[in-house]
Every structure is written in C-alpha cells, then in structure tokens.
Amino acid sequence: MSWDLKEAIEYYRRQGAPGDQNALRNLLAEIQQESGGAIPKHLLGAVAAGLGTKESFLNALIRRFPSLRLADHHVLEVCAGPNCSRRGELARLAEQYRGRVEVKLVPCMRQCGKGPNLRLDGKLYNAADGQLLARLMDELDK
Numbered sequence: 001m002s003w004d005l006k007e008a009i010e011y012y013r014r015q016g017a018p019g020d021q022n023a024l025r026n027l028l029a030e031i032q033q034e035s036g037g038a039i040p041k042h043l044l045g046a047v048a049a050g051l052g053t054k055e056s057f058l059n060a061l062i063r064r065f066p067s068l069r070l071a072d073h074h075v076l077e078v079c080a081g082p083n084c085s086r087r088g089e090l091a092r093l094a095e096q097y098r099g100r101v102e103v104k105l106v107p108c109m110r111q112c113g114k115g116p117n118l119r120l121d122g123k124l125y126n127a128a129d130g131q132l133l134a135r136l137m138d139e140l141d142k
C-alpha cells in the first residue's frame with residue numbers, strides 16, 4: 001500500500017499531535033521522507049487543517065528542528081563578480097526564478113576561470129548558462 005498523507009495525519013493525531021510536539025515532528029519527518037528529503041510547502045495547509053492548528057505554527061516548528069526542511073526554500077546565488085557578470089546574462093536569467101527560489105547576487109566566488117558561476121543551496125556550478133539553470137530548476141520540482 002502506498003503512503004497516504006491523510007492516514008499519516010490521522011495516525012499522528014491519535015499519537016497526540018499537534019499538542020505533542022514529538023508526534024508532530026515525527027509526522028513532519030515522515031512527510032519529508034516520503035517527499036524526497038524536504039517538506040513541500042503546499043502540504044502544510046492540509047496538515048494544519050487535519051490537525052486543527054495553524055500553518056505558522058508548523059513553520060515555526062520546522063525552523064526549530066534543523067533536520068526538518070521546507071522544500072521551497074532554495075537559495076540560488078549568482079556570481080556578480082567582474083568576470084562572471086560581464087554580460088549580465090546569468091543574473092537576468094536567474095531573476096525569472098525569483099519567488100520560486102531566493103535569488104542572491106553575490107561577490108566573486110573566486111572561481112573566475114571557470115565562470116560564469118552559481119551556487120544552488122550551497123553547491124557550486126561552473127560554466128553556468130541558461131540551460132543549466134533551467135535543468136536545476138526542473139530538478140527542484142522532482
């Protein structure tokens with residue numbers, strides 16, 4: 001049988017969630033595991049409704065536990081140093097993903113010879129272009 005969010009909510013509700021924060025944390029950890037390593041933000045509404053609590057409370061709990069991670073908070077850093085940003089193309093392309101990810105223009109990443117450079121969630125990518133950016137954004141959805 002495949003995993004079912006409603007059943008999981010019901011199971012952890014019977015375990016005491018949301019009053020019992022351990023049960024609530026376990027539910028969120030299970031959702032994270034079933035979702036490939038991060039909690040999809042759009043599921044928080046269903047969890048909150050199913051447990052009779054607020055989404056803001058769930059967000060606060062997720063922030064408190066470093067092992068829990070919201071899927072939609074990805075940080076895309078684009079090198080704005082003189083070599084990488086010469087044509088400004090990467091920064092312009094990155095702007096179209098603002099909102100979906102946090103876009104930051106950052107100073108030289110000290111990899112000038114391999115640029116243009118960007119970092120997604122801390123991972124460095126050299127020779128970045130629009131194609132790489134599109135592929136990385138597609139992979140965030142999986």
Ligand code: FES
Nearest residue numbers: 081084109111112
């Ligand atoms: S200018 Fe981008 S790494 Fe130096």
